[in-house]
Amino acid sequence: MRPFTLHEPTSAAEASALLLERGEAARLYAGGTELLLAMKGGFLPCDHLVNVKTIPGMDAVALDGGALVIGAAATHTAIESAPIVRERFPLVAQVERRVANARVRNVGTLAGNLCFAEPHSDPAALLLLYDAEAVVEGASGERRISIADLQIAPYETALEPGEVMTAVRISPLPGGARAAYLKFGIHHRPTIGVGAMLRVAEGVVVEARLSLGSVPPVARRLPEAEALLLGERAEHLNAESSAVAEVADAAAAQADAVDDLHGSTEYKRHLVGVFVRRAIAQAAA
Amino acid sequence: MSSATPRIRVACEVNGRPVEAKVEPRAFLIDLLRDEFGLTSVKRSCDVQVCGACAVLLDGRPVSSCTLPAFEARGHSVLTAEGLADEPLGEALARAFAQHAAFQCGFCTPGLLLTAKALLDSAPAPTAEQVSECLEGNLCRCTGYKKIVEAVLAAAGRSAV
Numbered sequence: 018m019r020p021f022t023l024h025e026p027t028s029a030a031e032a033s034a035l036l037l038e039r040g041e042a043a044r045l046y047a048g049g050t051e052l053l054l055a056m057k058g059g060f061l062p063c064d065h066l067v068n069v070k071t072i073p074g075m076d077a078v079a080l081d082g083g084a085l086v087i088g089a090a091a092t093h094t095a096i097e098s099a100p101i102v103r104e105r106f107p108l109v110a111q112v113e114r115r116v117a118n119a120r121v122r123n124v125g126t127l128a129g130n131l132c133f134a135e136p137h138s139d140p141a142a143l144l145l146l147y148d149a150e151a152v153v154e155g156a157s158g159e160r161r162i163s164i165a166d167l168q169i170a171p172y173e174t175a176l177e178p179g180e181v182m183t184a185v186r187i188s189p190l191p192g193g194a195r196a197a198y199l200k201f202g203i204h205h206r207p208t209i210g211v212g213a214m215l216r217v218a219e220g221v222v223v224e225a226r227l228s229l230g231s232v233p234p235v236a237r238r239l240p241e242a243e244a245l246l247l248g249e250r251a252e253h254l255n256a257e258s259s260a261v262a263e264v265a266d267a268a269a270a271q272a273d274a275v276d277d278l279h280g281s282t283e284y285k286r287h288l289v290g291v292f293v294r295r296a297i298a299q300a301a302a
Numbered sequence: 303m304s305s306a307t308p309r310i311r312v313a314c315e316v317n318g319r320p321v322e323a324k325v326e327p328r329a330f331l332i333d334l335l336r337d338e339f340g341l342t343s344v345k346r347s348c349d350v351q352v353c354g355a356c357a358v359l360l361d362g363r364p365v366s367s368c369t370l371p372a373f374e375a376r377g378h379s380v381l382t383a384e385g386l387a388d389e390p391l392g393e394a395l396a397r398a399f400a401q402h403a404a405f406q407c408g409f410c411t412p413g414l415l416l417t418a419k420a421l422l423d424s425a426p427a428p429t430a431e432q433v434s435e436c437l438e439g440n441l442c443r444c445t446g447y448k449k450i451v452e453a454v455l456a457a458a459g460r461s462a463v
């Protein structure tokens with residue numbers, strides 16, 4: 018690996034200035050579980066690493082007016098083991114606990130996962146079930162980017178040059194919501210991740226969100242399939258029901274599956290049908 | 303301007319002893335442990351954080367030393383399989399691995415012992431399922447894992463059912 022210089026800023030503004038000053042030659046570094054692999058492989062020439070972990074407070078996991086605020090230096094392990102996450106956002110804890118292996122979770126961060134924009138990401142798909150935002154800081158101050166707009170293409174985010182993600186803000190699911198996230202994989206990263214959120218009032222689905230990750234180039238919601246769930250009685254939504262089968266077919270049709278190491282488009286569309294059915298049944302149960 | 307990047311002073315604890323070294327920013331922890339400190343139980347294998355052969359404990363938690371920069375050890379404590387011998391739990395695990403034939407070639411064993419120790423430190427009486435889940439990220443191409451799980455359970459004073 019080529020040599021690099023380590024920078025240890027003590028504020029997001031300082032990190033941002035370092036990035037702007039050095040341009041493409043500098044990269045933010047959190048856990049390095051993606052970045053250093055890419056550098057070792059010679060895919061990412063980088064002469065300056067800007068450590069986000071030396072910025073005080075960046076590893077905080079806290080509640081702010083009901084929303085969960087996860088600092089950019091918080092590791093997957095810190096997130097899944099935080100009592101507030103386990104108690105108030107159990108699905109987030111559950112999914113974070115199954116990201117990668119224990120060693121990667123002990124070092125890798127949620128922010129690094131999202132900013133790398135690897136298409137095979139669990140959190141990218143999971144967070145689409147929530148109203149969630151990335152908080153970023155750059156030369157012109159702070160702004161928030163909706164999670165749905167954060168990743169724009171594989172390995173590409175909406176962050177402007179010099180912008181640093183400081184936190185991810187996740188609002189609680191609405192009252193009456195039940196949610197589930199299922200993943201399946203044959204490699205280390207997921208081959209598919211499917212999230213389902215159903216808000217049920219008087220036994221009837223009044224709001225539905227379905228999210229799909231790892232199959233399309235960028236994790237996405239499945240609006241046509243979601244619409245089919247509205248008005249359904251939750252008790253009828255089991256994996257064998259014809260209503261759920263119809264939703265699963267719609268999901269597979271709009272999955273935007275791409276061929277890659279994890280399988281063909283045909284195979285992935287099949288998986289979408291299977292896992293959408295199971296995720297809905299689990300959320301409805 | 304020289305192309306050399308400034309070296310970083312790493313003062314940390316390795317296997318219970320305070321140590322110090324100067325490293326290049328790009329040096330990984332595995333290089334420091336093997337080349338500087340001669341701790342060759344730390345095995346380089348996949349080099350991409352998948353196999354667990356290079357696992358060491360950083361402040362008690364498993365990390366992949368193949369991809370963790372050495373400077374991350376500053377101010378922290380590192381445990382390798384060499385240091386396990388001085389710990390009662392390490393001793394119990396090593397004995398259980400031997401008794402249960404939980405290794406053949408032995409290349410993955412240091413990482414497995416350390417990962418198992420981290421588990422038993424936080425969950426002294428795990429279930430077989432917890433052991434499997436915890437060791438999921440450590441690859442062994444010889445044993446088929448069953449004996450490894452049995453050995454960890456035995457070290458915890460539990461029998462596999």
Ligand SMILES: Cc1cc2nc3c(=O)[nH]c(=O)nc-3n(C[C@H](O)[C@H](O)[C@H](O)COP(=O)(O)OP(=O)(O)OC[C@H]3O[C@@H](n4cnc5c(N)ncnc54)[C@H](O)[C@@H]3O)c2cc1C
Binds near residue numbers: 115350
């Ligand atoms: C073996 C293995 C298995 C994995 N399995 C899974 C899995 O099952 N599911 C899953 O979802 N993921 C998986 N991953 C991905 C894993 O979650 C990420 O590697 C990790 O979360 C990245 O975080 P990091 O802190 O190490 O990021 P880094 O490597 O430090 O950074 C990644 C990228 O984000 C940028 N960046 C970092 N921090 C910021 C910031 N604050 N603001 C802006 N940009 C920033 C960096 O410049 C870099 O481009 C796996 C990875 C490995 C190696």
